[in-house]
Amino acid sequence: MTTFQNDQDQIFTGSGTPLDGEEVVLSFDDVDVRFKTEFGSVHAVKGVDLRVRPGEVVALVGESGSGKSVTSMTAMRLLPRNARIGGVVNVAGKDVGRLSERTMRRLRGNDVAMVFQEPMTALNPVLTIGTQMVESMELHGVARGQAAVDRAVELLGMVGIPEPERQMAKYPHELSGGQRQRVVIAMAISCDPKVIIADEPTTALDVTVQADILDLLRSLKDKLNTGILLITHNMGVVADMADRVAVMFKGEIVERGTVEEVLLRPQHDYTKMLLGSVPRMGAGRGQMGISVREEVDETAPLAIELKNLVIEYQRLGKAPFRAVDDVSFTVRKGEIVGLVGESGSGKSTIGRCALGLIPAAGGEFRLLGEDITRMNRKQLKGLRKRIGVVFQDPAASLNPRLPIGDCIAEPMVVHGIGDRKSRQDKVYELLDAVQLPREVYNRYPHEVSGGQRQRICVARALTLDPELLVADEPTSALDVSVQARVLKIFSELQEQFGFACLFISHDLAVIDLLAHKVVVLQNGKVVEAGPREQIMENPQEEYTQRLIAAAPVPDPIEQGRRRRERHELLRAQGEEVVELHLDDPSAFRESISGEADTL
Amino acid sequence: MNDRPITPGDDRPDQDLPQEPGSGREGLSPIPAQQDKDAPQTETFSVEKQLDLSQKSYSQGQLVRRRFIRHRGAMVSLAVLIFITIFAFTSIGYGWIPGWWDKDYWRGGLNIDRGRPTLQLWPFSAGEHPFGQDNAGKDYFALTMRGTQRSLIVAFTVGLFSTILGTIIGAVAGYYRGWIESILMRITDLFIVIPALVLAAVFGKMANGGIWPLAFLLSVIGWTGLARLVRGEVLSLREREFVTAAEAIGTGSGRIIFKHILPNTIGTIIVSATLAIAATILTESALSFLGWGVRAPDTSLGLLISTYQNSFQSRPWLFWWPGMIILAIALAVNFLGDGLRDAFDPRQNRTAD
Incomplete structure (x- = not known):
């Protein structure tokens, strides 16, 4: 009705x-x-x-x-x-x-x-997993003492945490994100809630x-x-x-x-x-009116050339942590290369190295034809003029004390380009390009919302007409409808300015929409790299296949099929499909002690 | 819109039933979802904030000022502080500028009625010596005003210099990290572990009674707390993406510190500065009381109290007047600091995203 x-x-x-x-x-x-x-x-x-x-x-x-x-x-x-x-x-x-x-x-x-x-x-963070689980059960009178500990172990086993007895003594930071979420779920079901x-x-x-x-x-x-x-x-x-x-x-x-x-x-x-506004896996180009120029000049000069790059983080009293290990790929002028990987894969580290913020421990990193691994401060400043950057968090990437116009003009001020008047003209031009009203010039970042802020970041990155843009998860903090708009503006600007782009993202659907080439990273190593069609439609490596299979699509029937395919893929690769390890729910219910408070 | 049960078959009639023209239902004609066509960017359903460009824009500073002005305690304190300052400086004048009070703080005279205050509240009359007279018959009002002047000068000078020193040291330590931080913070620790009063006493002796050297030396011991606070703030701010973005476009360190980082710590700095002023008033009083601060014939509030501590039983006004003024200034500055902290508190009124 x-x-x-x-x-x-x-x-x-x-x-x-x-x-x-x-x-x-x-x-x-x-x-x-x-x-x-x-x-x-x-x-x-x-x-x-x-x-x-x-x-x-x-x-x-x-x-x-x-x-x-x-x-x-x-x-x-x-x-x-x-x-x-x-x-x-x-x-x-x-x-x-x-x-x-x-x-x-x-x-x-x-x-x-x-x-x-x-x-x-x-x-x-200061209590062990075991203490926290036992505490919640004892508070609710579900179980006490040793019984509570046993039940906590059982629950951790149920949600699929390996060796639950050992994990009980660990602290939250010692577990991975997925395992932590399983612990939270185990705690949630410990008292057998109805909802x-x-x-x-x-x-x-x-x-x-x-x-x-x-x-x-x-x-x-x-x-x-x-x-x-x-x-x-x-x-x-x-x-x-x-x-x-x-x-x-x-x-x-x-x-x-x-x-x-x-x-x-x-x-x-x-x-x-x-x-x-939701980009769909496998739908490829042309969604939401976003278009990217397909042909890339094969003879265009290289914007980024990586050869066996190694980046290490120094740790006190331990061997350095190798975040990026033996990575090689290239980005041509006018080309968008998608760098895909899960957290800890080293994709952002490569992006920061491209900005000269982290030194490379080995290998070659040639940026716009120049080797940045052996550059001094002054040369680096000259090079930075030619590179733009957009970060993930729109709330943190603009200085809250500067008016928006000053934020966008900042690169020109730093590099001493133009005078007051010409800078202002350029800012107006950029605001038009990212479809924001010119009146925001004197406003402050806190007055505009996330997507608008991200557009301001894009404008700032383009102030000096860069030859290379590094975009580190530029849309992952945004709502989908806002993301669609930012991506559209982004693709239009790329077509207009023709800059090379290193597009870092965990979202395969977005990469599918924009990138010419895709590089898949896992634990600091390149798993697979190649043209978009090849990676997205015919992935060769197990990891890439799992990654693509795991991305959900907003279509229940299609998603149901994809889920079954994923489970088959996991079984074929010798992995287990996650489920709650519980055979007899009534026994689980009865194990709640009689003391459990009833309302 | 209610989650009420519907009989099966009657659901979603707009898809299954023919449209009835004029029934008001025809507006729901099923348009096939154009999910992959040009994005239906209907502005009406945007979650983005509509920019209201007609409204007045407030900068962060203006918002802070608004909140500050609404803080009643801070406003009253500010008024009290301004009143005391103006009163102290205009009454007996400063340097060669004459004031409106006709007696000098150094000129003795005859004690009238054992130097009892002539101030009368109802009907109001100041009389000859509103605050009374001291042992030598000097006008106690002029003396107290002189003391207040000295105390205020020392307090504000120390507030200013220790703030500048602390901010710079903290910011440099926090931004550069590494050995610069180690050295600067060890120096800070050194100043913290030596009891402030002992250090102040040594410096007070060196200052030899002059207030400017005293103020300068008190600044040297007053910056440590702020340096640590600022360093902490800078440590967290330097990891923010706008600082990384500034670095990435090639901004120099000096510009990053002064243009991007420090303006964001202004709240901490201002609050800490006001508290430093309050603390200095007390330190200066304590030092003068102990005889290491301002010396006769010049005077300060602390010195007045110390000189006449023995008269507390017989002539209490010699103690109360300077004592109350110390209390008033210290309280007012503390309240002012509270008001400023509330105004700068980021947990109040930030837009959600």
Whole structure:
């Protein structure tokens, strides 16, 4: 049934929502949240209704500022004090708004548990994994003493952490990101909650690890019949996990329905726009109106030439850490080379070396024809004039104390180019090029949002008409719709200025969209390198295949097929498909001690 | 928009049912999703902040100033401090500039009524000697004003110089790291481990009663705290991407430190400077009280208290007037520092992204 709001805002009621009599573990009824701030009140959530059945994954999708995290926090009652909450939130049949603080503490963990985005900050860095797991169980009276320790070991084994007894004594920083997230999940299921709220559970993880964690969550809800409220901005994750989807925009749910309906036949303009902005794996060029000049002059001079480059980080009292090991590749003028790899692969290290910020320990690094490994300060400054750079975090890469115009003009000031008037003209020209109004010249970075800031960074990088641009994850901190716009501007400028570009990214779909050549890195070594078509469509190395298979696409049917293919690939490569190691859920339930507090 | 149950078959009618013209439903005609065509960049659904260019723009500095002006405690303290300063300097004048008070702080006279203060609040009248007279019959108001002047001069000079010294040493140590940092921070440690009062006493002796050398020497011991604070801030700021970006375009070290890093530590610096001023007032008083600071015939608030400590029982006003002024200045400057810290506190009102 389609309901109409008073105004032109159309909101669709999708199918698949629980009927009145059906059991729901989590329900939001007309939830409304306002925050009181210095400059008046902010209406963050405007009347949201949502229900989650046991064993069902409901995805709450939206971009930053849509209020999706705030909505989920109302279920835990963990919002800051300046929040005014209206409406009713029910967790396992209990009205969260009416519980005392004491009962609420017992509810958290027992009935509803949370999995956060960043496992490093969700775990206490000064306590061992074992202590933290035992603590949560003892607090909830699930198990005590040795029984709690045994159960913690069992839980760690269930989520697929090898040698759980040994890991119990480790500290969070000694585990990898994926293992930390497994520990967080193990803690979340330790009291057998009825519903888990997963707030961007895989955003901080690499794609292959993300796929593993999603596999784990999927088998968890199947085996334990837990309801999951999945909060994410990643449409691929939605397609992979969700049964039903609700799309949020500026505090309201604008569209809801089953995952197939919403992702394949979106009705609301916002959902369409959102889906249209997601670059798709395997779709190649021409998406979202982004075009790149295909032909690269094969005889053009080399902008970057790497021969057996080695970069080492010195460590106190230990052998130096080799971050980049024997890497060779070239970038021609006018060519975009995508440097792909997971965290720790050394891709950013190469980018920093290209900027002359890190010295090379061995090998050759020729930049625009000159060997930077043996250059003095002055020569390096002359070379830097010809290189532009864009970093990942738009919040950190502009000096908050400088007006935007000064930020963009800074390279000209440093290199003593032009006078006041000509600099200002150049800045206006660049602002036009990145499609920002000229009025922002005298504004400050905190007044504009992330994507606009990233466009300012692009403008700053192009101030001196560089021959080479190093872009280190330029869009990974941005929302998809914003990313689409930045990428479009970027590709247009590349076509216009014809600079060479080293494009560093972990997102294969973005690389697929832009790059001419792709270099895949793993642990500081080149796994595979070649033209885009070859790498993306016909990868030869196991690692590349796994990487491409792990990237989710925003199409539930296609993603289901890709998931099965990935599992086959993993088995063929002799790896294990991640799942919850639990054969008898009822035994797991019964093992909760009788002391466990019931509400 | 409610998550209410719908009967099967009735869901998503806009796809399955024919459109009814004029029913208000026709607006929902199913347009096939053009997912890979030209990006449907509908501006209406942008999550990006719409730039409101008609509104007045605030720089970080202006925002800080706004918050500061709204801080009542800081504003009152500022008023008190300005009042005391103006009062102290205009009343007896400074150097060859004459003031409006007709008595000199060095000229003795006859003690009238044991030098009791003639100040009367209701009905208000200052009388001949509003703060009373000391042993030698000198006008105590003129003396106190002179003491206040001296104390303020020392405090603000020390505040300024120790801040400059501490900032530069901290910034250089934090930015360059390596052996420069080691040397500078070991020197800082050296100054910290020697008790400040002992050092001040030695320096006070060397200053030989003059306030300018005293101020200079107190600055030399006052910079250590700030140097450590600034170094800490710089250590975290130098890892920020805007500093890396500045390095990458070939900006020199000096420009990075003074243009990119230090403006971002201004909050710490200002707060620390005000606290240093408050601490200096007390140190100077303590030194003068012990006899190592300002010496007669010149005077300072601490010296006044020390000179007349024995008269506390018999003529308490000789103690109270300079004591209250020390208290007022120290409190006002501390409150001012608090207000500034609140104004600079980044946890207040930052845009979310």
